[in-house]
Amino acid sequence: MDHKPNALRSNNLLSTSLIKAFAILLIIINHTLIFSVPAEQLGSVNKHYFLPFWLYQAVSLFIVVTGIHYTRSIEKMVNESKKNWGGVFSWYNKKVFARKFLRLWIPYTIMQLVWLLDYIWIKNGTVGKKTFFYYISGGMGPGGYYTLCIIQILVVFPILYYLIKKCNIIGLIFIIAVNILYEMLVKYGWVTASFNRLCCIRLFTGLAFGIIIFLFFDKIKETAIPWIWFIVGVGVLIWYSWGEYHLQFVSSWVSSSFAVMPYSAAIVWFIIVKEERLRILYQKYLFANRLFGMMMKIGKSTYHIFLVQQLYFCLNIYDRKSISLLQASLIDVFVCVIFGYIFYWCYTKCEMVFKRKMNA
Numbered sequence: 001m002d003h004k005p006n007a008l009r010s011n012n013l014l015s016t017s018l019i020k021a022f023a024i025l026l027i028i029i030n031h032t033l034i035f036s037v038p039a040e041q042l043g044s045v046n047k048h049y050f051l052p053f054w055l056y057q058a059v060s061l062f063i064v065v066t067g068i069h070y071t072r073s074i075e076k077m078v079n080e081s082k083k084n085w086g087g088v089f090s091w092y093n094k095k096v097f098a099r100k101f102l103r104l105w106i107p108y109t110i111m112q113l114v115w116l117l118d119y120i121w122i123k124n125g126t127v128g129k130k131t132f133f134y135y136i137s138g139g140m141g142p143g144g145y146y147t148l149c150i151i152q153i154l155v156v157f158p159i160l161y162y163l164i165k166k167c168n169i170i171g172l173i174f175i176i177a178v179n180i181l182y183e184m185l186v187k188y189g190w191v192t193a194s195f196n197r198l199c200c201i202r203l204f205t206g207l208a209f210g211i212i213i214f215l216f217f218d219k220i221k222e223t224a225i226p227w228i229w230f231i232v233g234v235g236v237l238i239w240y241s242w243g244e245y246h247l248q249f250v251s252s253w254v255s256s257s258f259a260v261m262p263y264s265a266a267i268v269w270f271i272i273v274k275e276e277r278l279r280i281l282y283q284k285y286l287f288a289n290r291l292f293g294m295m296m297k298i299g300k301s302t303y304h305i306f307l308v309q310q311l312y313f314c315l316n317i318y319d320r321k322s323i324s325l326l327q328a329s330l331i332d333v334f335v336c337v338i339f340g341y342i343f344y345w346c347y348t349k350c351e352m353v354f355k356r357k358m359n360a
Contacts, residue, residue: 008072008214008272014282014292015275016065017299019268023065024302025333026058028309031142032332035313036320052237056255059146060264062302063203066150067210068268070157075214088158100154104303107347108147111307112139115314137198141310145197152200153207160204164211175208179258183250193252205258209265213272226269233263298337304347305340312336 033055037045046052077090090096112135119125119140138144163171182201185191196202209229213220220226236259250257256264281288298305312335320328 008068008217012296013272013275014278014296015272016068016268017296018278018292019061019065019271019299020302021295021298023058023061024298024305025337026055027143027306028333028336029329030055030058031309031313032320032329033325034142035316036325036328047241050241052241052255052260053234057260057264057267060206060256060261061268063206064210064213064261064265064268066153067160067207068214068272069210070153070207071161071211071214074158074161088162091158097154101151104147104151104154107304107307107343108139110347111311111343115140115311118315139310141312141314143306143310146306148198149200149203153203156200157207160207161211164208165215172208172212175204176258179205183257186252196252202253202256202258205261206264209261210268213265213269220269221273226266229262229269230266233260233266236260237263297341301341301344304344305336308340308343309336312339 033042033045033051049055074088074091077096078088081090116127116131119131120127134140134144136148138146138148160175163174165171167174179202182191182199186193186195237255240254250259254260278292282292283289309332312332318331320332
């Protein structure tokens, strides 16, 4: 069956840029919270501010949007290929895959080198096997698992896409079953809980929802399915936060687990369906134009902002506990976004110069 999600064909979706921008701000605030509030108080803070329902959804929002963007990319390859699944295999073309991989790995390596210089010359640290392990496993700093997981997603994404495209609901059920199996292996000690930081399996369901949103956009738009996703996810979060049911088959990071991904997918959906209205606001009103324009710039540079915040929190420049959480959040967001965008701008300019020289 041919599915044509016309509303999602644009390379510059305003809605997903806004989601990514908002999500990276939440990630920075979350890490400010971790570095500002004593561990024993985090539980009460979570419940008081309903953090599982918004702050802890940042990574899940990113993953669902990644599923949408990667599907758009692979669909273009499929449409350009004469063979039915030629585009899927084009994803693994050496030049295509290398370009995607290096866009992740080179900025990551630059930030890790800056951290290493600080570690050796400022903190008088010594380099050993652990340092190399940190490098290949996502680096130092909060969110260090993300780069490694995204690289793994690059490898497996065409398989997830194929399962959903070819098998539809059965494909989704299979992916969710893999997530459940993984959580059960962790629960019974076959896999350590810390392996979450090294493995992208727990993110499969979010990617699957992103694929579904793209492939079946027009069909879902006529149904109540997004509301069902929302209700299911909210129900799990309520049980987890205030009820006696504690998701016994989910070992850790419950708020971003596969069981809550329907909630994150619903949020992404509700924003995406407003794409045309957001465009009208962007074009018609000066305030919206300025605000959305700034958010779009942040949205484009989210990965570089993430890498900067990873380094920034490692440096521990000031004592966050000496000021209010709001003040610390504002400082951290401002520094990470500004320097992250500068890093993105400089990196893209250097990349363009390098390409010109290579093509000359």
